[in-house]
Amino acid sequence: MSLPYTIILGSSSPRRQELLQSLFPNESIAILPPHNPDETELDHLTTREEITQGLLEIACDKNEDVCRQIVPTSSPTVILTADTGVIVKNNGGRFQLLGKPPAENHREVVRDWFEQHYLGKTHYVVTAVTLFFLDSHGKNLKQFFRTVTSEVTMAANLHHRIEWYLDTEEPLGKAGGYAIQGAGSLFVEKVNGSISNIIGLPLKETLELFEKV
Secondary structure, three states: OOOOOEEEEOOOOHHHHHHHHOOOOHHHEEEOOOOOOOOOOOOOOOOHHHHHHHHHHHHHHHHHHHHHHOOOOOOOEEEEEEEEEEEEEOOOOOEEEEOOOOHHHHHHHHHHHHHHHHEOOEEEEEEEEEEEEEOOOOOEEEEEEEEEEEEEEEOOOOHHHHHHHHHHOOOOOOHHHOOOOOHHHHHEEEEEOOHHHHHOOOHHHHHHHHHHO
């Protein structure tokens, strides 16, 4: 399948790259992560709607970062960026975003997340996806946005697996401290919504955005 444009994935995530390659041929995809690794802090937000909008703004910021790096070519370009976050409800009844656990004390942080927010409870995984369409002169002609939410329920009586899971070091670098496509799936009891969304790129909704392009 040949495409009338080049796709640039603004992400260094191997999982996101694999998911995009399941939709489009490898030769049509280039990888160009954002220059600026810093993201807007969302710790002050306390509703699902606010956090979801914050994730979308981060995805747009990433896209604009990648746009600034591109040298115009003779063919149109579509830039894809995304941001995935895990949203939980804390003991005060307010929602909060769990990002990637800090490397220096990830065991303590992820252990607390599992005990306080995951086991026996349902949390939300949200991915914000943005597509910017540039013509052959590098002019931004169209922008498309989408947020997708999946619900994940974890089993209640699996506290004995937490230390084993931490020993795998899978939580490092993962939003929310677990990978549903890996050993983290052994905690999951039920999923409502897109699995690929939880991994980092909702395939169905992403393809629908490309169809608009």
